[in-house]
Amino acid sequence: MMTTATQNNAVPLTLTDPVNAAILAVSEDRISGFHRDPFGEIARLSGMDADTVIERIAALQRAGVIRRVRQTLLATNLASGALVAWEIPPARLSAGFDYLFVHDPFSGHVVIRSTDDETTGSKYRLWTTLKVPQGYSLEKHCAFLMEKIGALSFKIMPARRLFALGVGHVRRKGMEPGSKSDAPAEVLEIQSVELSEVQWQVLTVLKREFSADELCRNLWDVRAVEAGVTLEQFYEVADELRVKNVIGRFSTFLEHVKPLATGEKVTQYNALFHWAVPKGREIDAGRQVGRFHIMTHAYWREGGAEFGNVNIMGVAHGKDKNLLLAHKAAMDAHLAAVGIPVSYTNVFWGGRSEIKPSEIVPRAYRDWCRDVGINPDSMRK
Numbered sequence: 001m002m003t004t005a006t007q008n009n010a011v012p013l014t015l016t017d018p019v020n021a022a023i024l025a026v027s028e029d030r031i032s033g034f035h036r037d038p039f040g041e042i043a044r045l046s047g048m049d050a051d052t053v054i055e056r057i058a059a060l061q062r063a064g065v066i067r068r069v070r071q072t073l074l075a076t077n078l079a080s081g082a083l084v085a086w087e088i089p090p091a092r093l094s095a096g097f098d099y100l101f102v103h104d105p106f107s108g109h110v111v112i113r114s115t116d117d118e119t120t121g122s123k124y125r126l127w128t129t130l131k132v133p134q135g136y137s138l139e140k141h142c143a144f145l146m147e148k149i150g151a152l153s154f155k156i157m158p159a160r161r162l163f164a165l166g167v168g169h170v171r172r173k174g175m176e177p178g179s180k181s182d183a184p185a186e187v188l189e190i191q192s193v194e195l196s197e198v199q200w201q202v203l204t205v206l207k208r209e210f211s212a213d214e215l216c217r218n219l220w221d222v223r224a225v226e227a228g229v230t231l232e233q234f235y236e237v238a239d240e241l242r243v244k245n246v247i248g249r250f251s252t253f254l255e256h257v258k259p260l261a262t263g264e265k266v267t268q269y270n271a272l273f274h275w276a277v278p279k280g281r282e283i284d285a286g287r288q289v290g291r292f293h294i295m296t297h298a299y300w301r302e303g304g305a306e307f308g309n310v311n312i313m314g315v316a317h318g319k320d321k322n323l324l325l326a327h328k329a330a331m332d333a334h335l336a337a338v339g340i341p342v343s344y345t346n347v348f349w350g351g352r353s354e355i356k357p358s359e360i361v362p363r364a365y366r367d368w369c370r371d372v373g374i375n376p377d378s379m380r381k
Contacts, residue, residue, distance in 0.1 A: 011055060011059040013060060013063045013065055015254075019056060020056055020060065022046045022047060022048060023042060023046050023048055023052075023053055023056050024060075024252065024254070025046070026042050026045045027057065027250075027251065027252040028253070028254065029249060030045060030249075031250040031251065032248075033242055033247055033249065034071065034206075034238045034239065034241070034242050034247045034250075035250060036235060037050075038219060038250040039053050039054050039057075039215070039217060040217065041250075050217060054215050054216065054217070057069065057212075057215060058212040058215045060252075061211075061212040061215075061252075062212045065254065066252045066254060067253050067254065067355075068209050068253040069209060069212075069215065069251075069252050069253070070207060070209035070210060070250075070251065071206050071207055071247070071248070071249075071250050071251075072207070072248035072249050072250070072251050072357075073203070073207055073248050073360070074188075074245060074246050074248050075131055075246075075248075075358065076159060076162070076190050077190065077191055077192065077193045077244075077245060077246050078134070078193060078195070078246050079132060079133050079134060079358070079360040080131065080132050080133075080134070080136070080158070081129065081130065081131040081138075081158065081159065082129075082138055082156045082158040082159070083127065083128075083129055083130075083158075083159070083299075083313070084129070084142060084155065084157070085126070085127050085154065085306075085307075086124060086125070086126035086127070086128070086153075086154050087123050087124050087151060087152045087154070088125060088149060088150065088151040088152060089152065090125075092150040092151075093112065093125055093126060096126055096149035096151065097110055097112060097126060097352060097354075099145075099148055099149050100126075100145065101354045101356070103148075104145060105358070105359040105364065106130055106131055106132055106141065106358050106359055106360075106365070106368075107128045107130050107145075107358065108130070108131065108356060108357060108358035109127075109129045109355050110126075110127075110128050110354050110355075111126075111127045111128070111350045111353045112125055112126060112127075112350070112352045112353070113125060113127050113272065113349060113350055113351065114348070114349055115346060115348055116347065116349070117346075119307075119308070119346060120305070120306055120307070120308070121274075121303070121306055124155065126149075126151070127272070127348070129358065130142070130358065131358040131359075131360050132365060133359075133361060133362040133364075133365045134192065134362065135362065135381060136365055136379050136380055136381065137380060137381045138156055138158070139156065140379050141379065142154045142156060144372075144374065144379075155303070155306055157301040157302060157303055157313075158190075158301065159190060159300065159301055160190065160299075160300040160301065160302070161187050161190065161282070161283060161286055161299065161300040162187075162188035162190070162297075162298070163185040163187060163188070163286040163289065163290025163298040163299065163300075164289075164290035164298035164314065175294055175327075177294075177323070177326040177327045177329070177330040178327075178330035178334075179292065179293045180291045180293060181291045181293070183291065184287035185286070185287045185289075185291045185298065187283060191245075193244045193246055195244075195246075198229065198233075198237060199237055199240060199241060200361065200362075201227045201229070202227045202229065202234055202238060202241070203241060203246070203361075204227070204361055205223045205226045206227075206238060207357070208223075209357070220235070220238075253355075268318065268320070268321075269318055269319070269320070269349060270315065270317055270349070270353060271315065271316050271317070271318075271347050271348070272313060272314075272315055272348040272349075273314045273315070273316065273331070273347055274303065274308070274310040274312070274313055274344070274345055274348070275289070275310060275311075275312040275335070275342050275345050276303075276309045276310045276311060276312075276342060276344035276345070277311060277312055277335075277340055277342055277343075278341060279311075281340055282300045284340060285340045286298055286300050286312055288331075288334060288335060288338055288340065289312055289314050289331055289335070292330070292331055292334075294318075294324075294327045295314045295316055296315050296316060296317060297314060297315040298312070298313070298314040298315075299312070299313050299314070300312060307346075308344030308346065309343070309344065310344060321349075328347065332345065365379075
């Protein structure tokens with residue numbers, strides 16, 4: 001019999017509640033790959049029973065503490081993706097932010113950033129992550145958006161390698177500067193993966209977020225019907241997608257920018273760290289930076305002259321700006337200690353921010369093009 005979670009007004013909604021903290025420390029970013037029973041796996045790793053896990057996650061989602069529950073993908077292998085920095089007149093900054101968040105389904109994170117000191121890159125205030133489906137052009141998409149938002153220029157910075165990818169705010173709370181793994185981070189290669197029609201069918205419904213009312217042990221039954229396959233076929237295709245390295249993790253995403261209904265704020269500061277290391281040392285440096293536990297993301301991206309020829313970037317979150325700077329100082333010292341020189345470094349602080357999953361399905365891109373009056377074929381590479 002299907003077990004569903006119901007709203008219980010007595011369920012604690014704070015992040016400091018020990019049961020919530022134990023569940024979220026696992027459910028944010030520790031359920032890697034595809035699981036037939038993800039809530040059972042969260043229960044196993046958190047030491048809670050599955051009914052409690054579902055009840056708590058559903059209650060936190062209804063209260064807006066958790067903003068999204070979904071199976072994530074390693075979308076960098078399914079779509080052309082990049083970090084994009086936009087130079088935009090101050091008078092158009094807010095409207096440009098709104099347009100990209102509301103009207104462009106392919107822009108994911110949309111953030112207004114600033115620096116403590118003026119640099120050549122400081123004029124780039126608007127930052128987005130962008131993915132366009134296979135076969136379509138990032139440059140053409142950005143050129144269209146530039147006209148729509150009134151930007152003066154843009155800088156596209158695709159990831160060449162990934163070294164850290166996992167947003168676990170609860171488990172990072174109170175982390176000491178310098179905390180790192182015993183070994184350098186693993187390197188995640190970026191490689192294009194082609195899918196069959198049935199794999200796209202399953203992936204399209206697999207990645208869609210769940211409402212609180214959908215949370216149950218038999219999570220995938222309805223999605224299999226929606227994909228037009230049997231449950232066993234659904235599982236088989238999901239396993240194929242895992243082997244193709246396009247499955248990320250099952251995750252509960254906290255609202256980490258805006259104050260929660262409880263008055264709590266998960267994080268106060270969002271820091272984008274930049275380092276420029278010698279050519280040929282990018283992977284070495286990325287593996288060293290990515291081993292630090294505070295890092296939610298770490299990449300090899302080329303920033304060019306606009307950003308001091310930076311080539312290693314990473315993101316960290318926290319409530320205390322000075323503590324985040326202490327974390328960065330520990331990473332700077334470690335890079336020096338292992339013999340990796342840094343010719344330039346900077347921190348871009350996040351202000352206003354909105355996050356949504358980037359659409360990556362080719363059919364959705366063609367539909368969007370027609371909606372905005374573009375011939376889809378004109379947007380191909």
